[in-house]
Amino acid sequence: MENSNKNKLKPSPDFLPQLTACFAQPAAENPTVVMVEAAYQHHGLHFRYITCEVSPQNLEAAVNGAKAMGWAGFNCSLPHKVAIIQHLDKLGESAQLIGAVNTVVKQGDTWIGENTDGKGFLQALKKHINPENKHVTLFGAGGAARAIAVELALAGVSSITIVNRSKERAQAVVALLNNSTSAKAIYQPWTKKYAIATSSDIVINATSIGLYPNINEQLNIDFTSMTINMLVADCIPNPPQTHLLQTATAKGCKTIDGLQMLVNQGVIGIKHWTGVDVDATVMHDALKKALYIDTNK
Incomplete structure (x- = not known):
């Protein structure tokens, strides 16, 4: 059958x-x-x-x-x-x-x-440091930088210095922070090797400089101004260990990579x-x- x-x-x-x-x-x-x-x-x-x-x-x-x-x-x-x-x-x-x-x-x-950019960054940051009353130097003023700056301000950082080549875009972020949050924001032009203020607790790259395949690109920073007491973060996920983070690690700084x-x-x-x-x-x-x-x- x-x-x-x-x-x-x-x-x-x-x-x-x-x-x-x-x-x-x-x-x-x-x-x-x-x-x-x-x-x-x-x-x-x-x-x-x-x-x-x-x-x-x-x-x-x-x-x-x-x-x-x-x-x-x-x-x-x-x-x-x-x-x-x-x-x-x-x-x-x-x-x-x-x-x-x-x-x-x-x-x-x-x-x-x-x-979710800023929230994702803030979660990674809080595993290493409490952002309250901290001083931040932020490189970049694009979408990711805006998101991170706002979330940091809402989390209680006391001041944020926006370092960017475009003055107009940076000042828009500064105005947003000063008008909508309690953090004090200022703009600094990025026309030469930028010396990071010694008062900076957190240093963040929110630009695409160093993103694959341009992994040899370096931020126009005076790296001698980077000190061991600074936490250094890079939003670039690929490669995870950018030139900025490698330099910061060599100086003994705590770091956060873009993967987090x-x-x-x-x-x-x-x-x-x-x-x-x-x-x-x-x-x-x-x-x-x-x-x-x-x-x-």
């Missing part, structure tokens, strides 16, 4: 995962996909994450494409963190204050801009998209493996 079960179909699996992504230019050196995909797989989430090379002139088309395909959301990296705002329906509280977006979330038919910030903001972003609190260790280990870092350290 012929087996009656021979031609029976198995229950149909779901072949349509929820899509998330990163829009950036350049995009190839951004390792976010490694950690997010690792988290999705570890937690059995039916989501995928893709890296997309999106030029400024194609940003609107890319956003419309994500909307048309029903994506769950996406990240925005350089140079889109401010420009993306005009293509969204509303902003979360922190993104509205910061004036920059790095995470876009779909809620029903509404596309909302959030900012990246993982923390990724955890927050995935929570926005999926509702799940994912394991940060899984994400950090995946990044270390991808970037050839000894995971036993």
